Amino acid sequence: MAMEQIHNTIRHSTISHDELRARLRDRGLVIVDVMPKETYAEGHIPRSINLSVAEIENKARQLIPNLAQEIAIYCAGPS
Amino acid sequence: MLEKLGYTNVRHYVGGMADWLDHQCPVEESQPTSVGQTASPSTRPLATRHVSWLEIVANWPLQRLIGFWLGMIVVFGVVYWFAGIAMGWGLQAGSVPVKTDLEGFGTAIYFSFVTALSIGYGDVIPLGALRIFAVIEGIAGLLIFGCVISKLVSRRQEDLTAEIHRTTFEDRLDRVRTNLHLVFTDLGSVQQLQAEQGALPGQVLRRLESTVRVFRGELQTIHDLLYRSHVEPDEETLESILANLMICLQSLVEINTLRSAANGQSMILDAGLRSIGGLANEICGECVPRVYAPALKESMDQIQELARRLA
Numbered sequence: 001m002a003m004e005q006i007h008n009t010i011r012h013s014t015i016s017h018d019e020l021r022a023r024l025r026d027r028g029l030v031i032v033d034v035m036p037k038e039t040y041a042e043g044h045i046p047r048s049i050n051l052s053v054a055e056i057e058n059k060a061r062q063l064i065p066n067l068a069q070e071i072a073i074y075c076a077g078p079s
Numbered sequence: 080m081l082e083k084l085g086y087t088n089v090r091h092y093v094g095g096m097a098d099w100l101d102h103q104c105p106v107e108e109s110q111p112t113s114v115g116q117t118a119s120p121s122t123r124p125l126a127t128r129h130v131s132w133l134e135i136v137a138n139w140p141l142q143r144l145i146g147f148w149l150g151m152i153v154v155f156g157v158v159y160w161f162a163g164i165a166m167g168w169g170l171q172a173g174s175v176p177v178k179t180d181l182e183g184f185g186t187a188i189y190f191s192f193v194t195a196l197s198i199g200y201g202d203v204i205p206l207g208a209l210r211i212f213a214v215i216e217g218i219a220g221l222l223i224f225g226c227v228i229s230k231l232v233s234r235r236q237e238d239l240t241a242e243i244h245r246t247t248f249e250d251r252l253d254r255v256r257t258n259l260h261l262v263f264t265d266l267g268s269v270q271q272l273q274a275e276q277g278a279l280p281g282q283v284l285r286r287l288e289s290t291v292r293v294f295r296g297e298l299q300t301i302h303d304l305l306y307r308s309h310v311e312p313d314e315e316t317l318e319s320i321l322a323n324l325m326i327c328l329q330s331l332v333e334i335n336t337l338r339s340a341a342n343g344q345s346m347i348l349d350a351g352l353r354s355i356g357g358l359a360n361e362i363c364g365e366c367v368p369r370v371y372a373p374a375l376k377e378s379m380d381q382i383q384e385l386a387r388r389l390a
Contacts, residue, residue, distance in 0.1 A: 013089065013090045013091065014090055014091045014092070014093050015090040015091065015092050017092070017094055017098055017099070017102060020092055021102070021104060032081070033096075035096070036302075036361065041108065041109065042108060043096070043106040043107070043108050044096070044106065044107055044108075044109075045096070045099055045104070045106070045107070046105055046106070046107040047107075048107075052361070053360065053361050056081065056084070057084065060081060060084050060086070061084065064086070067085045067086050067087060068086075068087055068088055069086065069088060070088045070090070071081060071086060071088060071089045071090065072090050072091075072092050073081060073089055073090070073091055073092065074091070074092035074094075074095045074096065074099075075095050075096070076095050076096050076097060
């Protein structure tokens, strides 16, 4: 039960456009683009790193070693 | 997805790239980078890029551009005419000053056109400071007229390119549909053999491997079409492709379940299936395709479920 609650709070945590914009230079926030490499190369939010859906499992730990790291995740559009 | 890996502080930017672009925020283009690299200030400055007035004008639509060009010519004509009235000297035709009546106004407009088009017959000439105006008009006229011409030419080019994109796209979609159907037929016969013989004999296994390879290639094509193309498939086409994809995945899952039970080992097959699962998952992933067709969510969810069972 407790685990599920935690899971739900995590799932529903969002970041607003304004906050993201304001924190573009904040190194405490890692921005993750989950689109495929090609789409990422065509254009992405500045400073974001690419972790496509296919790679997340294998590469996430390597790119973001700290599990408590604050992460903003986004993809193409409203989802 | 990151949460499942143990990350505790993940926040979702719901609007995504579409929202980001709507707010006209800066966008970076590059090759994928790692965290280490992003620590260096490699991003483009956030300040908007300086744009010259010429670039702004060149981006105007064609009609506005022509309107601006004609307007400029008239304004300059009026300036030449007024100079004649206000200061008593303005334009001169031969050795006679141009009059300040209506006829003179006509001459001024005529001179303005001849200057803006850089024809410069020389039958009417500007005097004194008006020469500076005439030079400025000549330069501006040339530049703007150049923009008009290039717009006309590139518009035709753009139409053509869009047409080519569209036809190629439809062509590829058609091919994908046909191929998926072939894959399905092939999987069906493998399934039949499997039902008859229990396990998969070597020959049938080879056939399954080859079908899986073709299937994988088709999925790659669909993936590319959805994520990279500049044309969007209509919902109907996407629906039929997704339906095909689903039945193919369905029978592949069934074959695979039986195969694992009867321990038919094949490294190639395993790798192929993993890759198919991954691709199918991305095709119906959280991202791009749902922007195209939100109504197709249900079949996408089913495909994802199948893909998970496969991978």
